[in-house]
Amino acid sequence: DAKTTQPTSMDCAEGRAANLPCNHSTISGNEYVYWYRQIHSQGPQYIIHGLKNNETNEMASLIITEDRKSSTLILPHATLRDTAVYYCIVRVANNAGNMLTFGGGTRLMVKP
Amino acid sequence: NAGVTQTPKFRILKIGQSMTLQCTQDMNHNYMYWYRQDPGMGLKLIYYSVGAGITDKGEVPNGYNVSRSTTEDFPLRLELAAPSQTSVYFCASTRTSGSEQFFGPGTRLTVL
Numbered sequence: 706d707a708k709t710t711q712p713t714s715m716d717c718a719e720g721r722a723a724n725l726p727c728n729h730s731t732i733s734g735n736e737y738v739y740w741y742r743q744i745h746s747q748g749p750q751y752i753i754h755g756l757k758n759n760e761t762n763e764m765a766s767l768i769i770t771e772d773r774k775s776s777t778l779i780l781p782h783a784t785l786r787d788t789a790v791y792y793c794i795v796r797v798a799n800n801a802g803n804m805l806t807f808g809g810g811t812r813l814m815v816k817p
Numbered sequence: 818n819a820g821v822t823q824t825p826k827f828r829i830l831k832i833g834q835s836m837t838l839q840c841t842q843d844m845n846h847n848y849m850y851w852y853r854q855d856p857g858m859g860l861k862l863i864y865y866s867v868g869a870g871i872t873d874k875g876e877v878p879n880g881y882n883v884s885r886s887t888t889e890d891f892p893l894r895l896e897l898a899a900p901s902q903t904s905v906y907f908c909a910s911t912r913t914s915g916s917e918q919f920f921g922p923g924t925r926l927t928v929l
Contacts, residue, residue, distance in 0.1 A: 737915070747921030748821075748907050749860065792859065798915030804850075804875060805918060807859030 709793045717787075721760040723780040725811050727793030730774040737798045738769060739805065740778045742789040749792065749807070752778065783815045818842050821832040821921035823908050829927045830898040838924050848911045849891040850875075850918065851883065853904040860907060862868030864890055898928045 710728040718722040729738065739754040753760055753767045755776075760767045766779040780787055790810040824839045841850065847868045852860040852875075862875030866885040880902060882894040891910075895902060905925050909918040 730926035741918075746923070747911070748923055749918075750920070753916075803866065804862050805860070806876075807852075807861075809859055 706745075709795055709808055711791075711793050711809065711811045713809065714814065716816055717780075717783045717816050719785060719815055719817050720782055723783040723787065723813060723815070725778040725780075725791050725793075725813065726775065727778070728775045729793070729795045732795050733772050733797075734797050735797055738767065738776050739794040740765070740767065740798065741792045741794065741805070741807075743792070744789040753789075773812070783813075784816050785817065787813065788815045789813060819840050820844065821910055821919050823906075823924050825924060826833070827925045830895075831892070832900065833927060834896060834897050835894070836898070838906055838908075839855060840844035840891045840893065840896075840921060842859050842908075842910040842919070844910060844919065844920075845888060846910035846912050847888065848914065849885065850909045851881070851893045852909065852922075853877065854907060855885055855904050857896075863893065863906075870874070883890075894918045900928050901929045902926065907916065
């Protein structure tokens with residue numbers, strides 16, 4: 706699975722959009738981009754995933770560049786409850802083990 | 818649905834003791850996983866299962882054993898606890914390879 710690079714930490718004002726970047730320059734054609742987050746002391750929570758098209762759900766939007774070497778997770782209106790560590794993971798979806806490799810992630814702090 | 822449940826929530830073991838961490842899911846998922854998370858780090862995969870009767874090693878399997886006799890349950894066994902196994906353990910499940918993983922609340926284990 707391709708490696709990812711994320712900033713260690715970011716701040717965001719409450720009510721503003723939070724844009725979390727992720728670099729995955731060695732991504733292969735059959736690898737998806739997944740985003741999970743982990744609120745302090747809780748189990749990780751799935752947010753969104755995509756292959757090459759932009760994706761949106763009730764939690765967030767995922768923007769993937771045309772060359773697929775980077776992506777951005779967008780939380781449109783961040784709240785204090787969005788304070789968490791956000792993990793960008795790149796993996797093959799039909800991997801029999803469906804293993805997720807969690808790196809360091811980005812610690813997002815939403816401030817009032 | 819209760820989702821993924823784990824017991825116990827907390828446990829302190831002495832070196833050399835053994836214990837079983839329980840994990841149950843009520844979503845009829847075929848795939849189940851055990852991760853560990855050391856302080857300030859991302860998650861690492863210990864073992865996984867793609868269905869009842871089938872298990873396989875992940876990234877850090879040494880010192881652990883698993884079994885999968887039913888679809889619902891995926892217990893993790895520590896035979897001879899060591900201080901290096903002090904960690905938070907998360908169980909997860911997913912319906913198909915590629916779909917989102919659902920995580921349990923975790924078991925915080927300390928080995929002294």
